[in-house]
Amino acid sequence: MATIDTRASGLTKQEPLWKRYVPGHHWRTQDDEFDAAKIGIWLFLATEVLLFSGMFCAYAVFRMLYPEAIAAGSGYLDWRFGGINTVVLLISSFTIAMAIRNVQLNQQKWATINLSITWLCAAGFLAIKFIFEYGPKWAEGKRIGNLFSYPYASTDHEHIWWSIYYMATGVHAAHVLIGMGLIAWLIYRQRKGAYGPTHYTMMEGVGLYWHIVDLVWIFLFPLLYLVH
Amino acid sequence: MAHAPAEHAYDPKDPHGFHAHDHDHGHVIVSWQTLLAVLVALLILTALTIFQAQFEIHADKTWGWDIPGWVNIVLAMVIATIKGSLVVLFFMQLWYDKGVNTVLFLFTIFAVWLFLMFTMIDLSGRSTIVQWRGGEVVAGGSGVGIKREGFGGSALHVTVRENYIAEQGYTQEEFDKKLAEKHASHTRKPHGNSKDHSRVPTGLTPGLFSTGPWAELAEDEHTGKGKSDH
Numbered sequence: 001m002a003t004i005d006t007r008a009s010g011l012t013k014q015e016p017l018w019k020r021y022v023p024g025h026h027w028r029t030q031d032d033e034f035d036a037a038k039i040g041i042w043l044f045l046a047t048e049v050l051l052f053s054g055m056f057c058a059y060a061v062f063r064m065l066y067p068e069a070i071a072a073g074s075g076y077l078d079w080r081f082g083g084i085n086t087v088v089l090l091i092s093s094f095t096i097a098m099a100i101r102n103v104q105l106n107q108q109k110w111a112t113i114n115l116s117i118t119w120l121c122a123a124g125f126l127a128i129k130f131i132f133e134y135g136p137k138w139a140e141g142k143r144i145g146n147l148f149s150y151p152y153a154s155t156d157h158e159h160i161w162w163s164i165y166y167m168a169t170g171v172h173a174a175h176v177l178i179g180m181g182l183i184a185w186l187i188y189r190q191r192k193g194a195y196g197p198t199h200y201t202m203m204e205g206v207g208l209y210w211h212i213v214d215l216v217w218i219f220l221f222p223l224l225y226l227v228h
Numbered sequence: 229m230a231h232a233p234a235e236h237a238y239d240p241k242d243p244h245g246f247h248a249h250d251h252d253h254g255h256v257i258v259s260w261q262t263l264l265a266v267l268v269a270l271l272i273l274t275a276l277t278i279f280q281a282q283f284e285i286h287a288d289k290t291w292g293w294d295i296p297g298w299v300n301i302v303l304a305m306v307i308a309t310i311k312g313s314l315v316v317l318f319f320m321q322l323w324y325d326k327g328v329n330t331v332l333f334l335f336t337i338f339a340v341w342l343f344l345m346f347t348m349i350d351l352s353g354r355s356t357i358v359q360w361r362g363g364e365v366v367a368g369g370s371g372v373g374i375k376r377e378g379f380g381g382s383a384l385h386v387t388v389r390e391n392y393i394a395e396q397g398y399t400q401e402e403f404d405k406k407l408a409e410k411h412a413s414h415t416r417k418p419h420g421n422s423k424d425h426s427r428v429p430t431g432l433t434p435g436l437f438s439t440g441p442w443a444e445l446a447e448d449e450h451t452g453k454g455k456s457d458h
Contacts (some may be wrong), residue, residue, distance in 0.1 A: 022234075031255075034324065039329065042329045042332045046332055046333070046335070046336040047335075050340065053339075053340040055349050057343060057344055060347070061351060071362060083274065083278050086274050087271060090267060090274065091267070094266070097258070098260065098263060098320045101257055101260060101263070104255065105257065134297050141388070145371075148371075148385070150388065151389045151403075152389075152411070153389070154411060157370060159371060159384050159385070180376055207320075208350075211320045215312050215315050218312050219308050222305070222308050223304070225281075225403075226280075226300075
């Protein structure tokens with residue numbers, strides 16, 4: 001159905017939640033509410049981009065000052081882990097976009113499957129990051145600034161590289177973790193029938209957030225793992 | 229939407245029908261073919277960016293080609309920008325969406341650009357604009373000034389190394405051998421002309437590069453006549 005029906009009357013408890021959804025009384029239609037919510041999410045994403053731009057700026061500054069440390073530092077990273085994680089995040093971005101398409105078409109079973117794949121990809125990303133990257137590196141003494149204790153450093157400023165690395169990827173990993181919580185909530189609500197063709201505002205919002213997490217990694221990956 | 233019959237068009241939230249004809253805006257259902265095509269494009273671009281970085285190392289090791297560093301970073305950033313644009317346009321649907329969201333996003337990118345540019349202008353312009361200030365900046369970033377037991381006085385990595393050697397009871401030769409082993413396993417050796425590999429640091433604060441591998445360069449570029457006789 002192309003028209004979005006905002007009439008709440010006449011709908012019984014047998015109808016799914018998304019059909020019974022009534023927008024806030026200050027909205028004329030569900031569309032108005034949806035559009036306003038979406039602008040709100042975009043504003044939030046703007047602050048997210050600015051948050052990460054601070055880290056990209058730090059990277060640029062220290063790359064300019066100590067190119068040797070950045071070159072040596074990126075040499076410690078294995079592009080294979082970064083590459084796998086890039087693929088994992090790209091797939092998860094695709095599946096959450098597909099999940100939104102699924103609820104728009106009321107394909108509830110497929111929506112659950114796609115959301116679950118997204119969640120598993122997020123978990124996989126963090127598992128690879130912690131088990132193969134953070135863990136061994138921290139144990140070797142490749143740590144943030146003052147905590148740096150790696151005896152085989154080849155340049156003067158390697159601890160600065162590790163500060164940038166842990167801060168940028170760590171804040172990104174925190175976003176992945178928050179995203180996992182949000183996606184888990186989406187799965188729970190979606191199983192209850194909360195999202196459907198006329199109402200899926202929360203899925204759209206979380207979807208946009210998840211894509212921004214992907215977008216940040218698209219830039220972090222080459223800067224940290226590939227460029228030297 | 230075509231005109232609906234009167235009884236269907238009645239809406240208790242909109243009794244006068246102000247919005248009866250624009251209900252179907254803003255909800256685009258992107259086809260799965262489009263989404264899949266974008267994913268495939270993103271994966272191919274990821275492979276491409278990894279390939280170009282690996283190719284530089286391979287060309288250096290095998291044929292001794294010294295590809296300048298800017299080629300690597302420019303290619304990587306161009307590919308990342310294309311990937312990011314695909315995500316924003318199709319996964320985030322800005323291609324189909326209302327213009328206001330695009331304006332918001334572009335303004336954010338503009339703000340990021342301002343932020344990066346003004347920082348870079350500051351860094352690259354230091355001591356070329358106000359030369360007398362250049363000498364006031366102390367050598368930074370090496371951890372010389374760390375206030376912690378057993379630290380301070382020399383660069384952080386030197387302190388860490390000395391402590392480690394003392395702790396393990398290595399002789400210098402033993403340690404040097406281990407050091408060489410550690411760095412032999414690196415997939416990427418420090419680039420041949422690492423001093424100016426990424427960027428020639430002209431115009432930077434002199435004091436910053438007076439120690440370590442920068443010392444030679446600092447003598448070349450920053451301690452010439454005219455800069456210190458203020």
